[in-house]
Amino acid sequence: MTQQDLIITPIYLLLFLIAAYLLRSNFSNSQTSNYFIPALLFKFIGAIALGLIYQFYYGGGDTFTFHTHGSHWIWEAFMDDPIVGFKLFTQEPGNYNGETYAYTSKIWMFKDRASMAIIKLAAAFDLLTFGTYSSTALFFAAFAFSGQWAVFSIFQKIYPDKTRWLAFSILFVPSVVFWGSGILKDSITLAALCWMTFALFRIFQTNNYSLANILILVFMAWVIYAIKIYILLCFIVAACFYLYIRYISTVKNTLVKLMIAPILISLFLGGGYLALEEVAEDDSRYALDKIGETAMITAYDIRYGWGARHGDNSGYTLGELDGSLGSLIRLAPSGIIVTLFRPWVWEVKNPLMLLAAMESLAFLLLTIWVLYKTPLKTLIKKLNSPVILFCLSFALMFAFAVGVSTYNFGTLMRYKIPVMPFYSVFLVLIFPSKSDQKAKK
Template identity: 25%
Template sequence: MIIGILFCLLLLLALTFSIQKSRFFKIRSIPKSWIWMAFSLKLIAALTLTSIYTYYYQNRSQADIYKYYDDAVVLKKAHQDKSDLFWETFLPENMQSESFRHSLSQTLHWDLSTTYLINDNRTLIRLNYLLLYLSGEFYFFHLLFFCTLSFLGSIALFRFFNANSSLPSQLIFIVVFGVPSLLFWSSALLKESILLFTLGFFLLFAQKVFIKNQLKFLPLFIVFLFLSFTVKIYVFLALAIPLLLYLISQRLSIKKQKAAYSIIGISLIALFFSLKNKLLITLKEKLIDFKAIAEAANAGSQIYMPTYENLSELIQLIPLALYNVLIHPLIPPKWSLLSSVAAMEHLFLVGILVLPIIAFKKQTKQLPFFWFCISFVLILSCLIGLSTPVLGAIVRYKVPLIPFYLIALLTFVNLNKIPLLKKLK
């Protein structure tokens, strides 16, 4: 534990020095006190979530904030005095020895019942496994490390939005750091923390390389492109086409854009028809698997999403999928503390749709960025809604799209007509 506490102090010291000295944290119109407040909120959110899943929901083996850490501890203990097994933890399955596979038999979450594209459980277990050699099994160090990654990713996401949106910097900062569910679900020892870290830097380096033409950042873009395939890959699949179209709109002339869009459109149609069966099977299997898990666990927030057998049925269910993700959290099937808080937040998210109506502002130059944000929101909502029949899981899975939704919506709001928002100009 002592070594874990020491590394916690070193991590906090490094973060303090970076915030004070690094250009990454020097943001015009954003005081350093705001940045410290943002990190404090993330840490409080991480501790709150950990407390809830420690003292309220007490099934540790099924709690995501513990299960990857616990499996990593099991592996580390199984690998004591066997240094060769350490390296096998990071090798592909076909390169692992029988001795290593035996150590895996003691874990609960290394293997999934069904794997969709990539097993991102292993990403979290491997990362925690590495951190154990620094933490001395002091859990708070892992929590602080994940919280720091999420914080850095949020700063990167803010910088991306700030470089591409016409909204005031302070308003963008509040959007990125002030949404309760985004804070709550993306600050602890969860996949969402790694996702936010990867997503933020992936977008920031894409903007620097392809819009600003700063090729020195190309290696970092490639690194985060690779990392995007290691956790919640469906988020980056939902992002790929909107981002590609947005980058084209920023780099090419109108005439060249039309040609590029035509080529991409034809390519997407061909790709869709060649992969449609794979897409259908993947979404269907995930839905069936999720239903089985929810029924076995007697999940109280199961919602209606029928199984589909063909592409036509899937397309017909898209409106229901969008409803389940964008509207249904307002009326959870079973009320609890978490569902009540989520419903109140969702009431706000739906309610502010009135702002562009009562205070509309024409923003022609911002249309490409608006379509980028809203396309990502809709595509990701479809993927989540078509594969997730549990409202509690939907509330958590949808947190990456919330800042994009708010940025898109607020783009067309005349802030001068909204007294509260006018102060942020």
């Protein structure tokens, strides 16, 4: 960050807040409007805080790789020659040529397609912010907020009596505010995931089959596919569970339900399997027969490779991975626990881990409290809800995926943020409400 940030960023911050105030009524109702500007402001604070932490605590990191050693050079190209700058936007990652080499040679992640997607997006915002890091970060935060607000709005429409707790669960979880706001892949994939969920529920929960919803679902799936394919894989599986329960629950006759259940299982789960294979076709690492090996390589690389060098001695292990699917399944419970509830307080090695441990402890205590207060009969009944099952299945699947393939708390704190809103919403939705208590009486 430079002195330019201190001049330009306050201007953009003011413009964003004015726009939010003017547009709030278009995207909120009487129950949600009070959360709109505070939630957006929290995202902006998170984006700026992220930059400060990376600059003054880590002394560098991914966010500066994307901007200082990434989009900044596309911005420089535009200032020198707009034609060359435009060519950088359309140039294939890793495809060096003499005309743009003076700039691409300085982009650290030029060979990585997913990273270049973030770098090009940041460069587009740089054109509006004069290449100012923190101002560009505000644009990332605004996009992340848009997705979280969209998914909050659709959940609130389905469960209006849970508005306050849904707001806290989706908009104000500290780790999500911090790691999901700045110039990182995680901000974009979190927003895209939320927009996909919004479109899924708009289409199938409220029967709004508009072209806009379909386009949102497809486009955001493409965004995630281009950046972090494993998020899309988890979403597809959770969506298949959701669709199966959604349609089987509409059949009231038990005999008919038994007859069509195999058809629906074949349709949604079989279709989901084909979708997974199709998505993984361009990246063999995520093919079903390669997932175990990919998880092993990733976990050990983060634990003992670059993660060990940049993770502040925050590595962990759940057991031995041998590259087989069986070893992953064996570690599944431990993977879910480490993502949702660790690091434990006694595992803390640095200030950021302490904050993560406090949040994890809060989620552990909250989980125990909710399960204690929710009768087993009520819990089983609520798990028949397609929306609740979607939240739980996605949260558990994603928690398992990142837990067994990360092996470093510093990295896990960032990777796990897609889990937190959906797991939080699950807890909110299964907790007995006043209407549940009245029905019981």
